[in-house]
Amino acid sequence: MTSLLDNFTARLSKFPSVGLVDVPTPLRPMPRLSEHLGGPNIWIKRDDATHISSGGxxxxxxxxxxxxxxxxxxxxxxxxxxxxxxxxxxxxxxxxxxxxxxxxxxxxxxxxxxxxxxxxxxxxxxxxxxxxxxxxxxxxxxxxxxxxxxxxxxxxxxxxxxxxxxxxSNAMGALSYSSVIAEIAAQTDEAGIMPKAIIAASGSGGTQAGVSLGVQACLPDTAAICIDVDADAARVMADAVQYAGEAATLLDIDFDPGQMRLESGYSGEAYGIIAPSTVEAMTLCARLEGVILDPVYTGKALAGLIGLIRAGEFARGEDVVFIHTGGAPATFAYADVINDALSP
Ligand SMILES: Cc1ncc(COP(=O)(O)O)c(C=O)c1O
Missing domain, CATH: 3.40.50.1100 (Rossmann fold)
Incomplete structure (x- = not known):
């Protein structure tokens, strides 16, 4: 694993950055949510916890x-x-x-x-x-x-x-986002675990591209599973495949788009519209782990992970990493819908 990670990190480091984010962002276990769901050990990668702008x-x-x-x-x-x-x-x-x-x-x-x-x-x-x-x-x-x-x-x-x-979302955005996987690879190695899957929301496709690319390069035994939040899985997947391929070319590494996975069925009726499963995911995460998810992306992504767990995709004792991609400010813009959904 280390040599794969070192190789990938060396390739990434050839692309300079402006230094906007404090990295690595934390990786934390979510014991109470994991216990409640009765499935794998869920870890959360706090990419919302960058030091500026409510993160993301x-x-x-x-x-x-x-x-x-x-x-x-x-x-x-x-x-x-x-x-x-x-x-x-x-x-x-x-x-x-x-x-x-x-x-x-x-x-x-x-x-x-x-x-x-x-x-x-x-x-x-x-x-x-x-x-x-x-x-x-x-x-x-x-x-x-x-x-x-x-x-x-x-x-x-x-x-x-x-x-x-x-x-x-473009090739450089995807390439840059793949650094989150290099961090997760190092952090899970240090924690002594090998994640079965890494889960994230996918909308304009750049995040999925970066996650899929990084997983293939650094964690080849892990599945990169993204959740469509756009209610438009074909378009999301096509864009993600394009950005991942272009980013792989920039990095000069092999990439197999056939291994990319996008789950649909958790976006609700449309992009930006809360579904009952979104509210359930947001509520569980807040009440069991004290973590705020947003109603448009991470609430739907966690709903997707919950759906996969309930469908038996993961066994007890396995580890999965959920990437918190940010979005908390939008929660306040949906206060009326959330209050309605949670009122007794
Ligand atoms: C909080 C959050 N999570 C996930 C995503 C999805 O990322 P992408 O658009 O790269 O698919 C977005 C995009 O806006 C976002 O704001």
Whole structure:
């Protein structure tokens, strides 16, 4: 294992970062949740516990993606997402830290939620706090077209924009995210365990790409299982396969997309809409482990792990790692839905 890890780490280190995240993030056991579910020992990788911006998986991606922005002397990060996008909030944070401006397309209509909370609290108020300029943009299904168009508009005005793709998902984002697996490989080795599976949410696909790539390179006996939160598994998988393949080429390592696994059935009726299994997962995690999950990504991902455990996928005594990819600010934007679901 060590030589695989050393080899992978050496390849990753050739790609410089801007130093946004304090790593490694902690890996902790979840004994009460594991006992309650009566299945494997569940460990949680706290990628929400980075030291800035309420944390999250996008900071790890941005760490290398933004190296180019700094190197090219860009002055404005341009990106896009829904009002409660964690990605946007982390782009806005990174811009503040690096002394850049942030221009963000806020896609209206992708998530059907007109509540005052959803439209104004949680992540979106943090974007404003970090100083980002918000551009309301009607959602038409194209994730990156409007972001590129906004960048061109700003360029015509004399700015030097840098396009951060939707979800910070591209080859470099995936490559950068695969560092989480190198950390998990070292941490599980130190804990004396070999995880049967590593579980994470998948939406724009970059996280799944990085996790799958890292697992194949560092932990070949472990399964990388991602949970579709977009209610659009075919698209999510196609994007993840593309980013993982491109990242493997950058790293000059072999990669087999046939081993990638995406579970559907836990996203609820649509992206951004809470399902009963989401509320159950969030409640169990909060009440048994004191850990806040979010309603859009990690709540659904843990619901997926719970579903797999109940379906008998793992035996008692086996170890699985659940990656907490962040998202806590969005919980407050869904306070009305959560209160309704939990009221006696
Ligand atoms: C908290 C959280 N978890 C998981 C994901 C999924 O990551 P990806 O978009 O790379 O699939 C996101 C994406 O926004 C997120 O915000």
């Amino acid at each position: 998986n996008k900071l790890r991606k941005l760490d290398r993606v933004l190296y180019t922005a700094v190197e090219q002397g860009c002055d404005t990060l341009v990106s896009g997402g829904v009002p409660q996008s964690n990605s946007q909030r982390q782009v806005a944070t990174a811009a503040a830290i690096l002394g850049l401006d942030a221009a963000l397309c806020v896609f209206t209509g992708r998530v059907e939620n007109d509540s005052v909370l959803y439209q104004n609290s949680g992540n979106i108020v943090l974007n404003t706090l970090f100083g980002a300029t918000l551009y309301p943009t009607p959602w038409a299904g194209d994730r990156n077209g409007p972001i590129k168009a906004l960048a061109e508009k700003l360029r015509a005005q004399g700015r030097k924009p840098f396009v951060v793709p939707y979800g910070v």
